[in-house]
Amino acid sequence: MGRSATKVFTQPADIARLEHWVTELAVNARVRVHCGHTAPQEGVVTVTPTVQVFQDGDGNEGLNGIVKLESIQRPDWDGAIWLGDITGIEHLDSTTFGSSKA
Incomplete structure (x- = not known):
């Protein structure tokens, strides 16, 4: 994955938002993830994401993270x-944080 990100976050409210998305993305959860103006992505969370330190293209250090999804319909x-691009998450099953973590 590397340590480069298109966007990094340093403000407490932004970091709290990233951490909130982590709580919504338990491993094996089936979700639909919304990211602004792009089409929602639907899939199964393969690993619970974490918030990590990255650098943006200008060398600024901050936080972000990545959630990886797999699709049942498209193997x-x-x-x-x-995580910083997410605007909303819909749960398509009953798996929530704490139910199944890896």
Whole structure:
């Protein structure tokens, strides 16, 4: 994955938002992730994401993270979504944080 991100976050409110998304993305949860103006991505969370330190293109250090999804309908597809790009999460099953973690 490297340590480069298109966007990094340093403000407490932004970091709290990233940490909130982590609590919504338990491993094996089936979710639909919304990211602003792009089409929602639907899949199963392969690993509970973590908030980590990255650098943006200008060398600024801050926090972000990635959630990786796999698709049941498209076995050859997997997606990586930046936590900082997420605007909403819909749970499509009953798996929530604490139910199944890895």
